[in-house]
Amino acid sequence: MFARLATTLALLLVVGCSTLTLSPALTTDPNWTSVTLANGFQYHLFPIEGENVEIRLVVNVGSLNEEDNERGYAHFIEHMAFNGTEQFPNNSVFDTFAAVGVEFGPDINAVTDYGRTIYQLSLPDNGSTQQALAWFRDIGDGLILDPQEVDSEVGVIFGEWRQDNRSDASWQLKLYDTLLANSPYVVRDPIGTDSTLTEATADKLRAFYTKWYQANRMQLVVVGGIDVANLSQKIDDAFASLPSNNAKPELHQLDEIDANILYPLTLYAPQGESPAVVLSFPDGRQNALNTLREQREMWLEWMVLDAIQLRLEEQFDRAGVSHNGIYNSVAFTPGHDVYELVVEFNNVDRQFTLDELAKNMASLRDHGASRGEFSALLEQYKASINLYEDYLPIEVAETAMQDLYLNRLPQDDRERNANFEGFLNTLSFDAFNARLAKLLSVPHQAVTLVYDNGESISDAEALKRRYFADAGKRGENVNVAYLDVEIPQPETFSEGVEAVNERHDSLFEWQLPNGLPVMFYQMDRPTYESYVVLQAKGGLSVLSKTERAALDLLFETYRTGNVGNIKAFDFSHYLEVRSISIEPEVFNKSHNFALLSPNEYLPEALNALRYLIEKIEPNNEAFSREKARIIHRVNSAESSPYDVFGRASLDAIYPSDSYESPLSAEDYESVTFNDVKHVYQKLFSDVGHFSIYVVSDESLGIVESMVTGYLGSMTTQRQETKPVLNRYNRNGGRVVKHLSPEYRTYVERVFVSETTPRTLNLIYAEDMLNRVLQSRYNDLVREKHALSYDPYFSSWTRDGEAFSVTSLTALISPEKEKQLESLWPEIQGALTAPVSKRERDNAARQLSSDMYDISNDGLYMVGALARYDLWGYGVEGVLYPDEIIYQIDEGMLTRLAKQLFDGSTLFESILRPNNLETQQPEIKNAL
Numbered sequence: 001m002f003a004r005l006a007t008t009l010a011l012l013l014v015v016g017c018s019t020l021t022l023s024p025a026l027t028t029d030p031n032w033t034s035v036t037l038a039n040g041f042q043y044h045l046f047p048i049e050g051e052n053v054e055i056r057l058v059v060n061v062g063s064l065n066e067e068d069n070e071r072g073y074a075h076f077i078e079h080m081a082f083n084g085t086e087q088f089p090n091n092s093v094f095d096t097f098a099a100v101g102v103e104f105g106p107d108i109n110a111v112t113d114y115g116r117t118i119y120q121l122s123l124p125d126n127g128s129t130q131q132a133l134a135w136f137r138d139i140g141d142g143l144i145l146d147p148q149e150v151d152s153e154v155g156v157i158f159g160e161w162r163q164d165n166r167s168d169a170s171w172q173l174k175l176y177d178t179l180l181a182n183s184p185y186v187v188r189d190p191i192g193t194d195s196t197l198t199e200a201t202a203d204k205l206r207a208f209y210t211k212w213y214q215a216n217r218m219q220l221v222v223v224g225g226i227d228v229a230n231l232s233q234k235i236d237d238a239f240a241s242l243p244s245n246n247a248k249p250e251l252h253q254l255d256e257i258d259a260n261i262l263y264p265l266t267l268y269a270p271q272g273e274s275p276a277v278v279l280s281f282p283d284g285r286q287n288a289l290n291t292l293r294e295q296r297e298m299w300l301e302w303m304v305l306d307a308i309q310l311r312l313e314e315q316f317d318r319a320g321v322s323h324n325g326i327y328n329s330v331a332f333t334p335g336h337d338v339y340e341l342v343v344e345f346n347n348v349d350r351q352f353t354l355d356e357l358a359k360n361m362a363s364l365r366d367h368g369a370s371r372g373e374f375s376a377l378l379e380q381y382k383a384s385i386n387l388y389e390d391y392l393p394i395e396v397a398e399t400a401m402q403d404l405y406l407n408r409l410p411q412d413d414r415e416r417n418a419n420f421e422g423f424l425n426t427l428s429f430d431a432f433n434a435r436l437a438k439l440l441s442v443p444h445q446a447v448t449l450v451y452d453n454g455e456s457i458s459d460a461e462a463l464k465r466r467y468f469a470d471a472g473k474r475g476e477n478v479n480v481a482y483l484d485v486e487i488p489q490p491e492t493f494s495e496g497v498e499a500v501n502e503r504h505d506s507l508f509e510w511q512l513p514n515g516l517p518v519m520f521y522q523m524d525r526p527t528y529e530s531y532v533v534l535q536a537k538g539g540l541s542v543l544s545k546t547e548r549a550a551l552d553l554l555f556e557t558y559r560t561g562n563v564g565n566i567k568a569f570d571f572s573h574y575l576e577v578r579s580i581s582i583e584p585e586v587f588n589k590s591h592n593f594a595l596l597s598p599n600e601y602l603p604e605a606l607n608a609l610r611y612l613i614e615k616i617e618p619n620n621e622a623f624s625r626e627k628a629r630i631i632h633r634v635n636s637a638e639s640s641p642y643d644v645f646g647r648a649s650l651d652a653i654y655p656s657d658s659y660e661s662p663l664s665a666e667d668y669e670s671v672t673f674n675d676v677k678h679v680y681q682k683l684f685s686d687v688g689h690f691s692i693y694v695v696s697d698e699s700l701g702i703v704e705s706m707v708t709g710y711l712g713s714m715t716t717q718r719q720e721t722k723p724v725l726n727r728y729n730r731n732g733g734r735v736v737k738h739l740s741p742e743y744r745t746y747v748e749r750v751f752v753s754e755t756t757p758r759t760l761n762l763i764y765a766e767d768m769l770n771r772v773l774q775s776r777y778n779d780l781v782r783e784k785h786a787l788s789y790d791p792y793f794s795s796w797t798r799d800g801e802a803f804s805v806t807s808l809t810a811l812i813s814p815e816k817e818k819q820l821e822s823l824w825p826e827i828q829g830a831l832t833a834p835v836s837k838r839e840r841d842n843a844a845r846q847l848s849s850d851m852y853d854i855s856n857d858g859l860y861m862v863g864a865l866a867r868y869d870l871w872g873y874g875v876e877g878v879l880y881p882d883e884i885i886y887q888i889d890e891g892m893l894t895r896l897a898k899q900l901f902d903g904s905t906l907f908e909s910i911l912r913p914n915n916l917e918t919q920q921p922e923i924k925n926a927l
Contacts, residue, residue, distance in 0.1 A: 023293030029412045033228050035236075039244040040216025043235050044409060046223040046396055051125040052852075053224035054397035057136045058404055060219075060252045061212040062115040063190040069199075072157070072192015073208040075112040076200060079157060081119065082110075083149045085138030090149075091783060093135055097121065099838070100128045101845025103771065104778070112190045115254050118401060122394065124849040126225050133238050136220060140213060140242045147202040154197055155786030161191050162744040162811055163789050168270040171450045175278065178264050179333060183257040215244035221400050224393035251407045256335025259285075263446040265464060266457045272640030274324040274344040274633070275455075277354060278448040279361070281439050283337040288406060295416075296423040299381075301339070303427075304436050307369045307377055308341060312360055314480065314569060317560055321356050322349055322625045324633065339439070346632040347452050351463070358467050362475030365440035368433030372481040379577035382424055383598055385417055391525065392856060442472050452636065482573040485566055487604070487611050494712030496705055504879050508700055512712040516692055519865060519875070520704070523697040523858055530602050530696035530703070531862040532609070534711075535592035535870055536689050537800070538721025540659040543679065548659065549667040550675040551586060553626050557676050558584075560622040564615035571612075580605045582612060584684060588659065589723040589800040590870060591683050592690075596859070599698055606710035613687065613714065618680070623673050634665045641739035641914070645746075649909040652733035653750060658726055681718075687711070688718030691870065695862040723800045728752050728905070735909040745814045746911040749824070751806040751904035755797050760873045762797075764881070765888045768843035769896050770795060773831050775839075777808065780827055787812050787820055793831075795900060799871045806900060814913055832897050840890040851881035 028034075033045040062074050084090050094104055100123065102108050107122040119139060121132055169177075180186045220239070222231060263280050289295060305328040312326050324344035331338040345353045369377070399410045438444070447467055449460050500510045506522045540548060563571045575582065578601040583594050593613065597605035637643045647662045654660040692711065694703055740746070756762075774793045781791035788810040795806035808827070812820055854860040855878075864878045877884050 023291035025291055026289070026295065026408070027412045027415050028409045032409050033232070034409065035232065036249060037215070037236065037240050038247060039240065039242055040214075040247045040249045041218050041220075041239045041242055041244070042249055043220040043222070043232075043239070044400065045226060045228050045231060046221075046400070047226050047228055048224050048391075048393050048396065050393070051225045052393045053123040053126050053129060053222065053226060054393040055121045055123070055129075055132050055136065056221040056397055056401060057119040057139060058219045058221065058401070059117045059119075059139075059213060060115060060217040060250050061117055062113050063188040064114045064184055064255065065212055066188065066208070069196060070204070070208055071188065071196040072190070073196070073200065073205060074117060074212070075190045075192065076153070076157065076197070076205060077143070077209050077213070078110045078112045078117050078119075079153050080143055080145055080149065080205065081139050083153060084144040084146055085135065086142040086144065087134050087138050089144065096131060096135075097123075097128065098775075098842040099845070100124060101842070101849040103846045104775070107846075107849075114185060114188060114190065115252055116405070123224075124845065124852070126227075129222075129226070129231065130234065133234055137238045137242070140215065140218060140239070143209060145202045145206050145209070150200065150202045150205060152786055154200065156782060156789055157191065157197055158194075158813070159782070159786070159789030159811065162742070162813070164191070165742070168453070168741050170273065171267045171269045171276065174267050175264070175448065176332060178267075179261060179331060180257060184255055185257070185334075214246070214250075215239070215242040216246050216248060217250045218242070219249075219404060221397060221404075223397045223400070252405060254334040257333055259336060261333055261336060261338060263448045265447070265449065266460045267448060267450045268453050268455075269450050270640070271453045272637040272643055275347045275350065275452050276342055276344040276450040277350075277357065278450065279341040279357070280331065280446045280448070281339045281341075281444055282446075283339060283439065286335055286337050292415075292419045295419055299420065299423055300427070300432070300435055303377055303381065303432065304439055305339060305341070307373060307432075307436060308364060308440075310377065311364060311369065311373065311480070312343065312357070315360050315478065316356060317569070319356055320621060320625060321353055322346065322629045323353065324629070346629060346636075347455060348632065350449075354463060354467050355470060358470035359476065360478075361440055361445075361471050362473055363478045364475070365437050366475040367477040368436055370478070370480040371429060372479075374429050374432055376482060376573055376577050378424055378427070380579060383577065383579035383601070385420060442468060445471070483567070483570045485570050485574040487566070487574070487607050488564070489607065490610060490710060490713050492713040493709045495708070497708055500700065500704060504876075507875065507879060508704075510704065510708075512692075512708055514687075514712055514714055514716050516687060516690060516711065516714075516716065518692040518694065518707055519869060520694040520696070520700065520707075521861060521865060522700060522703075523695060523861070525697065525856065527697045527858050528599055529858060530597050530599055530605075530694065530698060531858045532595040532597075532606070532707075533592050533693045533862050533866045534609075534687055534690045535590055535693065535866045536683075536691070536721065537590050537723050537870065538683060539587045539589045539591045539723065541589045541724045541726065541800075542682070542721040543659065545656070545661070545663065545667055546670055546675060547679050547682070549663050550671045550679045552630060552663070552668070553623060553671060554676050554679055555584065556626040557618045557623040557673075558616055558680060561617040561619040563612050563617070568619070571608075575608060578604060580608065582609055586683065588726075588798060592866070593684070599696065602696075602698070602702075603706055603710070606706055610710050610714055613684065618673070618677055620673055623676060627668060627671060631665050631668050634663070634668060638665070641737070641741065641911075645735070645737045645739055645909070645911045648735045648737060649748065649907075652735050652909065653728055653752070653907050655727055655729060658728070659724075660726060682721065686715040686718045688716040689720045690716075691866070693862050693866040693869070695858045695865070725800075725802055726798075728803065730905060732905045733907050736912065737910070738912045738914050740911050740913045743814065743913050744811055745817050745913065746809070746811050747817070747820060748807060748809045748909045750907040750909075751901055752907070753804050753806070753899070753902070753904040755802060755804045757802075758797055758799070758871075758873070760868075760877045760884055761887060761892075763873060764847065764877065764884050765892055765896055766796060767847055768840065768885070768888060769835070769893050771843040771846055772835055772839045772893065773897065776830050777827065780823070780830055781810055781820075785819070785823065787816050799867065806904070817910075817912075828901055832900055835890045835893040835897060837890050840888075840893055843893075844885045844888070848882055848885055851878070854878070
């Protein structure tokens with residue numbers, strides 16, 4: 001939906017008709033300060049009130065700049081920027097910024113694609129901007145490229161290759177490779193090849209680095225709590241001396257592929273993935289998005305694609321077509337616009353799905369969307385106008401990265417919103433359907449059929465002919481109309497409560513007339529949205545195995561059920577046009593209703609939530625379809641080596657009566673319609689023993705009156721669902737499977753230990769210790785021994801549980817398994833060593849920064865308040881996290897670390913290749 005305004009793909013550029021005959025150019029947001037230095041280096045500054053600072057260095061160099069014998073070098077240089085520069089030798093850049101709360105991965109990272117390399121640094125404040133500028137300046141021409149570091153990094157890059165590459169790739173990747181065949185892209189994967197990487201030397205990398213890392217190919221973006229004048233002077237001083245062979249800034253550009261884009265007729269999905277059909281619609285050449293008219297044309301394309309998807313979702317529901325997902329996307333076809341519509345399904349439903357798809361495509365082409373559909377879509381878009389503006393530094397920085405892909409800076413928000421409102425207000429029903437008809441013309445389509453792995457494709461050509469024959473016929477006129485729903489008001493509209501307790505600044509509590517407690521946090525920054533959670537204890541832990549299987553059928557069974565005397569489609573439409581979302585959620589030991597609504601529709605949203613809980617009915621036909629769909633998917637997944645391995649690993653740890661034990665097709669077979677209704681009654685029949693949490697930028701008076709009025713008279717007779725402690729196998733276990741189709745070995749060690757009940761301090765200490773030990777584990781397994789690209793460590797005690805689970809994973813070359821086995825004593829020793837003050841302080845700053853981010857995000861904030869209050873930790877941990885963090889010293893962390901493996905039960909799971917002798921010997925030898 002309109003959320004895509006926040007994540008616009010650079011390739012979504014369209015041409016077409018518009019109501020603007022003379023179109024002004026897009027205007028850059030005036031808050032940007034942009035400077036080009038004499039050497040061609042550019043920088044862009046955007047001040048935002050607050051402390052956080054986001055910095056990006058964009059280098060217009062990627063894998064397309066490489067020669068055949070340099071494949072992977074652009075990505076290799078990106079890695080080496082973290083392995084030693086003149087001012088930050090070795091890996092000291094991580095230590096430097098960890099000291100101010102920066103965490104590797106989310107806060108400091110980089111990415112290389114075909115035409116760009118982007119270095120990212122997120123700072124909690126502007127106190128370290130001078131050091132940040134020094135590092136980014138070093139990236140320009142100060143990489144050390146130590147020969148020993150280069151040799152060591154080869155293993156790390158191959159570890160990244162192991163993680164990202166599968167011998168049986170997803171069908172989406174197979175389609176991507178097919179579309180790019182005979183283009184530079186198919187042979188310019190940024191990661192490179194085994195031969196070019198193993199033959200890489202410091203001298204070869206330096207030659208590539210010196211040639212391409214020129215000042216005129218670089219742009220620095222700084223967003224956040226900055227003094228523009230002061231920072232500009234610092235950047236001028238630091239980067240003016242950066243060498244350049246051309247003072248003219250180099251634009252980002254990608255090579256066009258051949259205009260004759262041919263979609264394959266068939267593809268195979270890997271084992272366990274869903275079959276699908278892909279309809280593709282070529283739509284001409286890509287043109288730069290430079291004017292207000294072109295922007296409106298882009299929005300029109302979005303609306304057309306959304307109209308197709310919404311029609312299919314609704315008509316498939318009405319026709320009883322079971323599917324695993326419907327979505328639209330944009331193909332990566334540089335130089336050309338190609339849109340894709342994907343429907344995923346079980347293979348037994350292929351013919352039925354294609355028949356319904358052809359029928360709906362013909363209907364939309366020949367008769368267009370109905371006025372009801374068009375009006376509904378307009379209302380959805382209008383409700384989204386103010387929801388996706390960028391406020392946080394990270395949002396502005398990421399939008400800048402997307403727009404710099406097009407060699408421009410982000411547009412003025414006011415201009416964009418005004419243009420969007422004008423677009424919606426002037427778009428005619430006939431113009432919309434004319435664009436829809438053009439896109440759906442039969443010669444304009446291609447069909448790709450995705451089959452199960454090993455399934456016969458002998459019917460593919462016949463299915464294609466039948467689809468186009470049906471799609472070519474005159475379509476039926478489907479008049480999709482929605483009733484003007486009036487959701488009844490509560491029989492008793494509760495008046496305001498007598499007393500509201502201001503527990504903390506901006507945090508208020510009161511009790512509804514029906515006894516439900518309410519907690520409201522008022523955001524101090526505009527969000528235009530309200531978040532409401534009704535949460536209770538229970539969740540999966542109170543369900544039997546049959547009930548857990550029934551739960552997986554529950555959501556679809558009730559989603560398509562009527563709500564009182566309102567049809568399911570009309571009720572859904574009522575919510576959608578107002579951008580209201582209501583979702584039931586079930587976690588391990590709790591369950592809830594989560595509501596998200598624009599502030600202007602909060603009364604309607606709360607009333608709809610009340611009415612849904614009180615009146616929703618299950619749909620027996622939907623239950624039968626969903627049961628068949630899930631059983632088929634489970635049977636299909638059970639043929640996947642990864643599913644077999646995952647189930648065996650879980651079975652080793654958890655007994656069959658644990659809520660963590662995996663479900664089988666037989667478990668779903670036994671579920672009845674009454675089982676589903678029973679689970680709904682058990683968890684969601686009414687709001688007894690629920691608590692209400694609200695986060696909004698609305699005033700206390702408005703929120704209190706609305707929540708009390710609409711939810712205060714709801715029944716509260718549901719029996720309390722007290723969480724049950726989980727169980728695990730006390731004897732430990734070991735699972736070894738030779739099933740992987742990839743030449744790689746996955747190793748996981750899980751330690752389960754009895755623990756004491758959690759307190760607020762223990763929660764924070766556990767979080768801080770995870771940060772410390774993940775860093776240690778990474779230093780050992782990745783940096784020191786180059787065994788795994790992304791080794792993972794975690795140690796958590798779940799809410800309401802009596803044991804902790806510590807996991808250590810590594811994805812390694814099969815030849816390295818014995819080496820890893822011999823290292824486990826060293827690894828455990830390193831993880832249980834005393835925590836230093838520096839480690840403690842780094843983790844404290846990282847956690848403090850994360851909690852600050854939560855306080856600025858309403859969705860995360862309502863979840864945090866619900867969790868900390870429900871489990872008795874105290875919401876002070878959410879509101880005043882630094883006070884709790886201050887109480888946790890390195891001594892407490894050291895005691896926790898030393899207990900990590902004491903008295904624990906060990907479970908080890910290993911997934912090995914299914915054929916070590918013949919699988920990918922060239923990679924094997926390279927490693």
